[in-house]
Amino acid sequence: MLQLDLTETHEMIRDTARDFAQNEVAPSAIHRDINAEFPYEIVKKLGELGFMGMMVSPDWGGAGLDAMSYVVAMEEISKVDASVGVIMSVNNSLVCWSLETYGTDDQKERFLRPLATGEKLGAYCLSEPEAGSDATQQRTTAVRNDDGTWTINGTKNWITNGLTADVYLVYAQTDKEKGYKGISCFIVEKGTPGFTHGVKEDKLGIRSSDTCSLQFQDVVVPQENMLGPEGRGFNIAMETLNGGRIGIAAQALGIAQGAFEAATNYAKERKAFGKPISNLQAIQFKLADMATKIAAARALVHRAASTKDKHERYVREAAMAKLYASKIAVEVTLEAIQVHGGYGYVREYKVERYLRDAKITEIYEGTSEIQHIVIAREILRDAS
Ligand code: CAA
Numbered sequence: 521m522l523q524l525d526l527t528e529t530h531e532m533i534r535d536t537a538r539d540f541a542q543n544e545v546a547p548s549a550i551h552r553d554i555n556a557e558f559p560y561e562i563v564k565k566l567g568e569l570g571f572m573g574m575m576v577s578p579d580w581g582g583a584g585l586d587a588m589s590y591v592v593a594m595e596e597i598s599k600v601d602a603s604v605g606v607i608m609s610v611n612n613s614l615v616c617w618s619l620e621t622y623g624t625d626d627q628k629e630r631f632l633r634p635l636a637t638g639e640k641l642g643a644y645c646l647s648e649p650e651a652g653s654d655a656t657q658q659r660t661t662a663v664r665n666d667d668g669t670w671t672i673n674g675t676k677n678w679i680t681n682g683l684t685a686d687v688y689l690v691y692a693q694t695d696k697e698k699g700y701k702g703i704s705c706f707i708v709e710k711g712t713p714g715f716t717h718g719v720k721e722d723k724l725g726i727r728s729s730d731t732c733s734l735q736f737q738d739v740v741v742p743q744e745n746m747l748g749p750e751g752r753g754f755n756i757a758m759e760t761l762n763g764g765r766i767g768i769a770a771q772a773l774g775i776a777q778g779a780f781e782a783a784t785n786y787a788k789e790r791k792a793f794g795k796p797i798s799n800l801q802a803i804q805f806k807l808a809d810m811a812t813k814i815a816a817a818r819a820l821v822h823r824a825a826s827t828k829d830k831h832e833r834y835v836r837e838a839a840m841a842k843l844y845a846s847k848i849a850v851e852v853t854l855e856a857i858q859v860h861g862g863y864g865y866v867r868e869y870k871v872e873r874y875l876r877d878a879k880i881t882e883i884y885e886g887t888s889e890i891q892h893i894v895i896a897r898e899i900l901r902d903a904s
Pocket residue numbers: 610644646647652653654655656678679680700754755758759761762835884885886887890893894
């Protein structure tokens with residue numbers, strides 16, 4: 521397995537994540553997928569392991585690890601259950617990262633600390649019914665009241681952890697005239713009057729993570745709940761997604777690796793024409809292609825994480841890692857089904873779940889089409 525820049529600490533984290541994934545996450549993954557059941561106990565234990573606030577400073581209750589540690593753990597968790605992977609990814613890279621980077625000490629104490637320890641769960645609320653890829657088109661509004669509080673109205677869509685989260689980062693238009701420079705970010709707590717959620721989406725994959733729409737009807741939040749400066753919300757959203765995309769790339773990598781291992785094991789056991797099918801060149805070539813794609817994806821994911829760890833600009837690296845890892849995750853999971861033949865088409869053999877889970881990685885946190893735009897803009901930016 522090709523791995524770049526892994527230290528002893530990274531290997532230790534990988535082994536811890538692998539043990540936890542195999543022993544605690546894997547046994548019930550099919551059941552949770554069929555029943556669309558949220559993994560409450562697992563998320564609680566991930567918090568105890570320090571995996572819900574991996575990159576957060578210990579000063580705020582986090583594990584104080586680097587992005588490489590995070591992607592190594594994400595790969596291992598997603599290898600057995602990508603639903604658990606996305607719950608962990610949203611909390612770590614979208615919510616904790618934003619709060620630590622832009623929050624005041626008071627916000628960090630009140631919101632970041634319980635999120636980093638896993639006591640609470642976070643959600644990131646950017647997408648709307650009419651603002652998906654074109655994220656600048658926010659229709660949710662926040663209007664300042666005479667007493668300095670803000671009133672939020674609008675709807676958010678496709679919110680991961682939408683039902684289960686306690687702390688929501690909500691982007692809203694605070695000055696329509698200014699377009700995206702008039703968007704601000706607010707921290708909204710579960711239970712705030714006027715804040716409700718829609719029904720849980722019945723999804724193709726990542727079924728045990730919950731996704732729903734959110735409604736804000738005259739939801740009042742204090743000025744202290746604004747994250748970062750007024751009018752900088754869109755920049756915060758984009759900066760946050762750069763890191764999020766590394767997490768999703770690692771999730772896609774884990775899905776591909778899981779499907780590949782299942783296909784390899786099956787090929788060694790399954791006999792046809794008097795010998796294991798792994799002796800057939802048709803199967804060997806598939807395994808070789810799958811392994812090569814995974815190695816290339818892992819190199820991109822690790823490069824993105826190490827660029828972030830070096831505090832260099834990582835916009836392009838993150839987008840490339842997500843674009844490629846999500847693409848090969850779909851390809852590899854499809855091939856894993858082909859290696860399994862008819863058995864790959866039934867739930868018991870789990871590779872069909874890998875395919876269903878892989879598809880979303882080409883859609884959320886920026887579709888593959890958006891990643892192409894981001895990469896092209898970075899290339900042209902550097903060339904000018
Ligand atoms: N990093 C940092 N800043 C960025 C950025 C990036 N990757 N992309 C854009 N920006 C900044 C620009 O620098 C610009 O700011 P300034 O004027 O201050 O310099 C501002 O954002 C506007 O950028 P553009 O002029 O490039 O805007 P655009 O409309 O032409 O393109 C876009 C923007 C790249 C298409 C952006 O809208 C985008 O990324 N869309 C995809 C949205 C997305 O990923 N949504 C995911 C939903 S969240 C989710 O899935 C979470 C979940 O629950 C799993």
